[in-house]
Amino acid sequence: MTEFQLGVIEVVNKVPRGKVVSYGQVALYLDMPRAARAVGWILRTAQLDTLPWWRVINNLGRISIKGNMYVDANTQKKLLEKEGIEVSKDFEIDIETYRFQLGFR
DNA sequence: ACGGTGACGAGAT
DNA sequence: TATCTCGCCACCG
Secondary structure, X not given: OOHHHHHHHHHHOOOOOOOEEEHHHHHHHOOOOOOHHHHHHHHXXXXXXXXOHHHEEOOOOEOOOOOOOOOOHHHHHHHHHHOOOXXXXXXXXXXXXXXXXXXXX
């Protein structure tokens, strides 16, 4: 595990039920404001049971997962709705309503 | 060591 | 509103 991977896991685990953050927010919190894309890479390869990966969406408020062997957009949509988050049929979320503020360090 | 690959993001068309 | 482009950056072979 690299320090970056550990950092991503740690930050995502701060996001409470019913709230979401963007890939960019996670990167910013790790002092790497332009590493949003790298955050997505980490989540794609992470152990799903080590973090609430479904609470991370893109900054437009949309589920931007294309899907892999284990999960797809519908899986994420259901997990979010289970927490009370409203997700449209087009996988859109009112991010300003549900966004969790990670704050500073 | 080097280059292809994304679950990104912001601006342009 | 929907695409498209481009810069970014950690991983991995």
